Amino acid sequence: MTDTKKSQHGEWSSRFAFILAATGSAVGLGNIWKFPYITGENGGGAFVIVYLLCVLLIGIPIMMAETMLGRRSRQNPINTMITLVDEAGADKNWHYLGWMGVAAGFLILSYYSVIAGWASAYVLKAFTGSFFGADAAAIKVIFDDFVASPAKLLFWHSLFMLATMLIVVRGVNTGLEKAVRFLMPSLFVLLILMVAYAMTTDTYDQGVKFLFTPDFSKLTGNGVLTAMGHAFFTLSLGMGAIMVYGSYLPKDVSISKTVFLIAGTDTVVALLAGIAIFPIVFASGLEPAAGPGLIFQTLPIAFGNMTGGWFFGILFFVMLVFAALSSSISLIEPAVAWLVENKDMSREQACIWSGSITWLLGFGTIFSFNVWSEFKIFDRTIFQLLDYLTANLMLPIGGFCIAVFAGWIMKQQYTEHELDMPNALSYQAWQILIRYVAPAAVFLVFLHVVGVL
Numbered sequence: 001m002t003d004t005k006k007s008q009h010g011e012w013s014s015r016f017a018f019i020l021a022a023t024g025s026a027v028g029l030g031n032i033w034k035f036p037y038i039t040g041e042n043g044g045g046a047f048v049i050v051y052l053l054c055v056l057l058i059g060i061p062i063m064m065a066e067t068m069l070g071r072r073s074r075q076n077p078i079n080t081m082i083t084l085v086d087e088a089g090a091d092k093n094w095h096y097l098g099w100m101g102v103a104a105g106f107l108i109l110s111y112y113s114v115i116a117g118w119a120s121a122y123v124l125k126a127f128t129g130s131f132f133g134a135d136a137a138a139i140k141v142i143f144d145d146f147v148a149s150p151a152k153l154l155f156w157h158s159l160f161m162l163a164t165m166l167i168v169v170r171g172v173n174t175g176l177e178k179a180v181r182f183l184m185p186s187l188f189v190l191l192i193l194m195v196a197y198a199m200t201t202d203t204y205d206q207g208v209k210f211l212f213t214p215d216f217s218k219l220t221g222n223g224v225l226t227a228m229g230h231a232f233f234t235l236s237l238g239m240g241a242i243m244v245y246g247s248y249l250p251k252d253v254s255i256s257k258t259v260f261l262i263a264g265t266d267t268v269v270a271l272l273a274g275i276a277i278f279p280i281v282f283a284s285g286l287e288p289a290a291g292p293g294l295i296f297q298t299l300p301i302a303f304g305n306m307t308g309g310w311f312f313g314i315l316f317f318v319m320l321v322f323a324a325l326s327s328s329i330s331l332i333e334p335a336v337a338w339l340v341e342n343k344d345m346s347r348e349q350a351c352i353w354s355g356s357i358t359w360l361l362g363f364g365t366i367f368s369f370n371v372w373s374e375f376k377i378f379d380r381t382i383f384q385l386l387d388y389l390t391a392n393l394m395l396p397i398g399g400f401c402i403a404v405f406a407g408w409i410m411k412q413q414y415t416e417h418e419l420d421m422p423n424a425l426s427y428q429a430w431q432i433l434i435r436y437v438a439p440a441a442v443f444l445v446f447l448h449v450v451g452v453l
């Protein structure tokens with residue numbers, strides 16, 4: 001470390017290492033599990049367009065800002081806010097931003113890990129040949145039986161949390177680079193294969209049309225919020241995950257180019273997942289709005305009926321688990337980095353503490369799929385509430401604050417220097433987006449949802 005600031009973390013070995021880690025954080029359950037089912041619940045094409053616009057106009061500029069803040073301070077998100085607020089002579093209330101990020105990370109991981117547990121369980125189901133020749137009805141029974149069992153969900157959730165903690169203990173920049181380097185291309189190939197299978201169904205056109213032909217009458221105010229929230233969620237924005245990764249980024253790397261690459265990859269993976277899944281949804285007479293079980297009720301049909309489906313099924317769910325792991329470690333890293341840097345904990349202690357809290361919180365999600373499925377607050381199960389609170393509220397609010405901070409509070413000479421854009425015009429474009437477009441868009445969507453607009 002060249003900086004004198006209190007920082008105990010290392011640095012990525014290269015720009016490519018940062019790209020791999022940040023892509024690893026971005027690409028995960030959000031793309032393959034969540035994007036298809038929320039698209040299905042919100043009527044398809046119009047939702048997808050709003051999501052894409054949000055990625056472009058809100059997500060990408062904020063991703064640049066978040067990376068930049070982290071790199072400038074080289075510390076965990078909480079200390080980053082403290083340092084940069086000091087540097088700018090700004091109000092101390094900005095400190096809360098770092099805290100909200102850490103809280104959001106815990107809450108998201110508590111349900112993320114449960115769903116990643118489902119994917120892990122499906123590795124085993126694929127392996128034992130549960131999907132052979134099964135039709136949609138049989139596949140649905142497998143899923144329903146599985147989520148009805150708290151013990152099974154708890155087992156896989158525990159296993160996944162354990163794996164996350166084991167990786168985080170060793171530090172995010174060892175092993176992760178290699179894992180993601182192999183993971184991304186494999187995931188890509190598998191998704192293309194699934195798309196190829198989807199093409200063999202006679203509902204391929206119907207599926208693609210559902211995804212890309214907008215019908216705005218199907219999109220509600222809450223749908224717009226969900227699309228915007230998902231832009232934050234899928235790019236890992238608004239809670240300090242990308243900030244932490246930015247803090248390990250070498251000084252000479254171009255943030256703008258790097259961010260476009262990461263956001264582009266994330267978007268392509270989500271769209272491929274959608275193209276692979278919806279033709280199967282229609283071919284098997286399923287509801288697009290089937291909810292969080294959607295991929296678990298569709299993809300196994302494909303694996304059960306395609307040539308080589310046993311092998312590809314195992315591989316697919318293994319890849320999904322790895323994609324989830326490379327995201328889960330970024331959800332918990334802000335808390336761990338803070339405990340290590342500020343509370344003088346060892347990495348082991350920090351992982352055990354934050355891992356155990358997340359694990360416990362996970363019970364709420366586990367039970368909301370079975371014993372507590374009728375227990376609702378604001379008409380939502382605990383899982384739905386956690387998802388809404390984090391993806392639709394905390395991340396957009398965090399992102400809004402990051403945009404305002406980077407656009408209005410930080411000195412322009414610093415942001416210009418850190419971003420190091422190819423030309424003046426692109427810096428200006430970023431500035432307009434981060435100062436006006438992104439904050440205004442988030443604000444207007446909120447107003448729309450509460451019915452003011």
Ligand code: PFF
Pocket residue numbers: 025026027028029030031108232233234235236237239240241242327328330331
């Ligand atoms: N971006 C991840 C996904 O799409 O699966 C989820 C996520 C990771 C959200 C890290 C937020 C975060 F900070």
Ligand code: NA
Pocket residue numbers: 025026027028030031233234235236266
């Ligand atoms: Na994502």
